[in-house]
Amino acid sequence: MKSEATFLGRLYDAIRKEPFRRKIVIAPSYMEGQSWLMRICRAFGPVMNVEVHTVQCQGLV
Known part of the structure; x- marks a missing residue:
């Protein structure tokens, strides 16, 4: 938990x-990025x- 708190x-x-x-x-997913932001707001203000974005991988053609 400490490493997560340090990350946030x-x-x-x-x-x-x-x-x-x-x-x-x-973030790995939109939901996870939103969760990070909500937890930051609760803990710090x-x-x-x-904005939260995700990396989209394109398949090889």
């Missing part, structure tokens, strides 16, 4: 460095200008 704390610090700049969090 580091993510929060990175997001808060430039509050007015658009930020994109790249609100964040703004953050």
Whole structure:
């Protein structure tokens, strides 16, 4: 649990460095990225200008 808290704390610090700049969090899934943001807001406070994106793998043709 400590490593997860450290990850969320580091993510929060990175997001808060430039509050007015658009930020994109790249997560394994959209739901997981949203979960990270919700937990950050609960633990540290609100964040703004953050979007969650996922990496889409294209199949080989």
